[in-house]
Amino acid sequence: MATSIPEKLQVLVTGGSGFLGTGIASALLDxxxxxxxxxxxQRPPDPQVAHRLDRVLSADIRVAESVHKAFLDYNPDLVVHTAGVIPAGTKRYSRKEEDWLRVKAVNYDGTRHILDAALASGCKLFVYTSSCTxxxxxxxxxxxxxxxxIPTGLATLHYGKSKGMAERYVLSPEHAGKGLVTCALRPCTIIGPTDTAVISRFHEVIANGETNFIVGDGNNLYDFMYIDNAVLAHxxxxxxLLTKQTAAGHVFFISNQEPVYFWDFLAYVWAQFDHVPKYRVHIPETLAWAVASVLECKTWLTGTASALDRGSVRDGSRSLFANNDKAKRILGYEPIVGLRLQKIPSD
Known part of the structure; x- marks a missing residue:
């Protein structure tokens, strides 16, 4: 354990071409x-970042041999593992075995392969991007x-289940016994420029004409997180991990520390796209559940997916927000960008 930040270091960011990974790589370079x-x-990096990188490695993290081949002549001092897959749209609530296997292959098996290859290369420091899910x-x-x-292992959706399995693998005492120093971050829903996963969902609701209702009483609070804050936490x-190592073996919830009313926030985002619903109707969750069931049948018959399904009804009526005290105490984390100051990207 060093007492100060090393002047020179070899760092690998997996998923480094993605939304979060690009932000982390760029911040470290700066x-x-x-x-x-x-x-x-497997995707090319952002052109503004690419020329500043030491290496760009390509591997299918689902395949152990592919990952180990990428590490053959590469020995990082520290790995930040952000690579993963988030099921999009209705796939988020899928119960199908084939969808589970696809998500598990990336988020759990992929994490195992990266960590095992890193250990084999001599790497002893590992930061894992988990999830509040x-x-x-x-x-x-x-x-x-x-x-x-709060105990984990109770998630029933593919994403949270796979991330929980990977988190437990990363923080396993077995790996600590081999000298690996790790921690895991659990960000909430991240938004910001170049985000496509969340913003595309908002566009989809507009396109489907599904902005005129509020499920439940509309008083449910939800955590969103601006990308700069997620990068800072990493x-x-x-x-x-490079100095005090007081975070070693720990997990941390991170958010903007400003939970918002979910349906009010959606209305704010829609307004950025010049869309303001002419009216909004409160629909009891039980009725919305029934409507969603009908729309799911329509999807099955026509093949045209609706943004509303039983999973999104439940998600849209729950309160989900985190306590960041542990991250503040151990990491010194404080958000640097508030939600209200940001213009939501149009794409």
Whole structure:
């Protein structure tokens, strides 16, 4: 364990061409220009970042041999593992075995392959991007001010279940026994420029003419997180593992620390797209559930997916927001960008 940040370091960011990974790689390049920052991804990196990288590695993280081949002549000092897949649209609520296997192959098996290859290369520092869904994908409950004491392993949706499995693998005492120093971050829903996953969903609701209702009483609170804050939390985790290591073996919820009324926030986002519903009707959750069931049947018959299904009804009526006290205390995390100051990207 060092007492100060090393002047030179070899760092790998997996998923480094993605929304979060690009932000982390760019921030590390800016803050530590003498570090050798590389990414691992199957997609090409952002052109503004690419020329500053030490290496661009390509591997299919679902396949152990592909990952180990990428590490053959590469020995990072630290890995930030952001690579993963988030099921989009109605796939988020899928119960199909083939969908589970696809998500598990990337989020769990892929994490195992990256960590195992990193250990084999001699790497001893590992920051894992988990997700708040390791808790909240247990759809039966609201989560008010959730913290790290809440047990995991109860998630029923593919994404949260796979991320929880990967989180437990990363933080396994077996790996600590081999000298691996790790921590995991659980960001909430991340938004910002170049985001496509969340914003495309908002566009989809507009396109389907489904902005005129509010499920439930509309008083449910929800955490969104601006990308700069998610990047900052990862940088702080990296710096902690390089110095004090007080974060070692820990998980941390991170958010903007400003939960918003879910349906009010959606209305704000729609307004950025010049869409203001002419009216909005409160629909009881039980009625919305019934309507969603009908729309799911329509989807099955016509093949045209609706943005409203039983899963989204439940998600849209729950309160889900986190307590960041642990991240503040150990990492020194404080959000630097508030939601209300941002213009939502149009694409």
């Amino acid at each position: 803050k530590y220009p003498k570090w050798r920052i590389s990414i691992l991804d 390791v808790v909240t994908d247990d759809m039966e409950h609201d989560y008010f001010y959730m913290d790290e004491k 940088i702080l985790a990296v710096e902690n």
